[in-house]
Amino acid sequence: MIRRRDVLIGAGALLLTPKASFAALPVPPDGRLTFDVVRKGSRIGVHELTFTRSGERLTVSVDVELSVGIGPIKFYRYTHRVSEIWQGEDVVSLTAQTNDDGQKLSVTCERTPSGLLVDSTRSGRYVAPAGAHPATHWNREMLDGPLINTQNGELLRPVVIRKGRDRVQTSAGTIVPAQRFALSGPISFETWYDDTPSWVGLTFVAKDGSQVLYRRA
Numbered sequence: 001m002i003r004r005r006d007v008l009i010g011a012g013a014l015l016l017t018p019k020a021s022f023a024a025l026p027v028p029p030d031g032r033l034t035f036d037v038v039r040k041g042s043r044i045g046v047h048e049l050t051f052t053r054s055g056e057r058l059t060v061s062v063d064v065e066l067s068v069g070i071g072p073i074k075f076y077r078y079t080h081r082v083s084e085i086w087q088g089e090d091v092v093s094l095t096a097q098t099n100d101d102g103q104k105l106s107v108t109c110e111r112t113p114s115g116l117l118v119d120s121t122r123s124g125r126y127v128a129p130a131g132a133h134p135a136t137h138w139n140r141e142m143l144d145g146p147l148i149n150t151q152n153g154e155l156l157r158p159v160v161i162r163k164g165r166d167r168v169q170t171s172a173g174t175i176v177p178a179q180r181f182a183l184s185g186p187i188s189f190e191t192w193y194d195d196t197p198s199w200v201g202l203t204f205v206a207k208d209g210s211q212v213l214y215r216r217a
Contacts, residue, residue, distance in 0.1 A: 201214055
């Protein structure tokens with residue numbers, strides 16, 4: 001059974017003084033990132049991100065749908081919805097709703113004078129330290145500081161190791177040169193970013209020992 005609670009994450013809030021234009025953020029030119037999620041050679045779902053600009057505000061919507069089964073019989077279902085709002089280079093608010101095979105979780109974040117206030121059904125309420133990012137993967141800068149798990153609200157401090165250059169294959173068969181990173185500790189996965197730096201791939205080992213692979217569509 002696949003458990004995504006250690007990997008998926010997200011955040012946002014109302015920022016008082018933006019630092020800079022979000023032009024510095026790795027927003028795809030067409031405003032969309034889509035990944036096929038593959039396990040044991042079969043596509044089990046999709047992970048989509050949509051980017052919408054409005055003045056100095058950027059809204060990032062995350063939509064994840066996974067299911068594992070045989071034909072019409074499903075043994076496991078997972079949905080994850082996140083809405084992040086960024087102003088300048090700062091996340092200013094976030095709402096996230098997760099249904100992990102019947103277990104429902106929620107996370108909210110809001111920028112306050114004290115910092116980014118996180119509230120969740122699992123991890124309670126706290127102010128995130130400076131430099132914390134929602135773990136929604138699209139922004140490579142999330143690897144530079146603590147991560148906010150957008151599924152359960154947990155604050156994570158993984159060990160991040162740069163593994164060198166690599167070549168990532170997309171669902172269409174295109175090869176993309178990218179930088180590989182490995183995270184370990186409270187979460188464990190490998191992720192890739194191209195030179196822009198746009199997110200281009202991810203892999204992790206599920207609870208049952210199977211490998212789950214994200215392929216850029």
